[in-house]
Amino acid sequence: QQQVKQSPQSLIVQKGGISIINCAYENTAFDYFPWYQQFPGKGPALLIAIRPDVSEKKEGRFTISFNKSAKQFSLHIMDSQPGDSATYFCAASFYSGGYQKVTFGTGTKLQVIP
Amino acid sequence: KAGVTQTPRYLIKTRGQQVTLSCSPISGHRSVSWYQQTPGQGLQFLFEYFSETQRNKGNFPGRFSGRQFSNSRSEMNVSTLELGDSALYLCASSSMSEVGRAFFGQGTRLTVV
Numbered sequence: 001q002q003q004v005k006q007s008p009q010s011l012i013v014q015k016g017g018i019s020i021i022n023c024a025y026e027n028t029a030f031d032y033f034p035w036y037q038q039f040p041g042k043g044p045a046l047l048i049a050i051r052p053d054v055s056e057k058k059e060g061r062f063t064i065s066f067n068k069s070a071k072q073f074s075l076h077i078m079d080s081q082p083g084d085s086a087t088y089f090c091a092a093s094f095y096s097g098g099y100q101k102v103t104f105g106t107g108t109k110l111q112v113i114p
Numbered sequence: 115k116a117g118v119t120q121t122p123r124y125l126i127k128t129r130g131q132q133v134t135l136s137c138s139p140i141s142g143h144r145s146v147s148w149y150q151q152t153p154g155q156g157l158q159f160l161f162e163y164f165s166e167t168q169r170n171k172g173n174f175p176g177r178f179s180g181r182q183f184s185n186s187r188s189e190m191n192v193s194t195l196e197l198g199d200s201a202l203y204l205c206a207s208s209s210m211s212e213v214g215r216a217f218f219g220q221g222t223r224l225t226v227v
Contacts, residue, residue, distance in 0.1 A: 006156075032214035043118070043204050043218030044157070089157060093214040099145070099169065100214045106156035 004092050006105030013112050019077040021108045023090035026071065030092040032100070035064065035075050038087045038107075047088070048075070080112045116141065118219035120205050126225045132193040135222045139186050139207030146188040147216065148180060151202040160203075163188055195226045 005024045013019045023033075034049035050057045050064040050073065057064045063076040077084055090105040119138040127133050139146050147170075148160040159172035163182035182188045186207075192199055202223050206216035 034215065036216075036218075041220070043206075043220050044216075045218065046215055049215070091216075097169075099164065100208070101170065102147075102159075102214065102216060104149075104157040104159075 004090060004103050004105045006090050006108060008108060009106070010109045011111070013077075013080045013110065015080065015082060015112055015114050017080050017112075019080045019084065019110055019112070020074055021088055021090070021110070022072065022074045023092075023105050024070075024072045025092050025103075027092070027094065028071070029094040029096070030103075031095065032093045033064070033066065033073050034091050034093075035062075036089040036091065036104075038089065040086075044087075044089055077110075080110075082112045082114055085110055085112050118205055118207050118217050120203075120219035120222050122222060123220065124223045124225075126227060127195050129195055129197060129226055131195050132191065133195060133224060135190045135192075135203055135205075135224070137188045137190070137205030137207075137219060139188070139205075140209070140217055143207035143209045143217070144186050145208045146182055146186065147206045147208070148188070148190050149204040149206065150174075151204055151221070152200075157204070160190065192224075197226050200224060200226045 035047045036044035037047040038044040048059050048062050061078045066073045088108045093100045093102040121136045145164045147162040149157045162170040166182045177193045180190045202221045204221045206218045
């Protein structure tokens, strides 16, 4: 119930195209859904995050779509660029026992080709 | 504000040896979590420390242990290294003011030969 299922495992997109990564969860107690971006040789860094009281959040070319009833959320990268090539992790967290518990998805390796 | 610092960045050890990895969190962050990252396995949660106490633990054997000091710096120890322990070990810190957000270090790349 603590799992977050992420798909696809890898993704190849043409420059200028839309990259879409999906995540699904079971635990309805999750109340914070961040996406992390990781470049080779670096640690993951927070990219964008959403709370379940909104259905969409947009920051530049990055958008999170959130479907509370389906328990799914997705990351959309518009006008994908070669510099977006990285591994993306979704995550979900909730407050329990006095602190936030975080669960990560298994990651999606995105390659944007020129 | 300095980020999360992990040392060393790279490490090569022989099977059967033990290793200690270090993590200095962002100043003011009292929570430190450790993750193992291997290709295809994503981020596997090892454990989390808060104010020198382990408050959450993942499904790893007892060879993996950790501790946190009064200044919030944390160490992770792996004893009797196995080839399968080769991975990127990531440390993340977080604060009460940014609930749910983790700040990761660059990781320590451990290779067991």
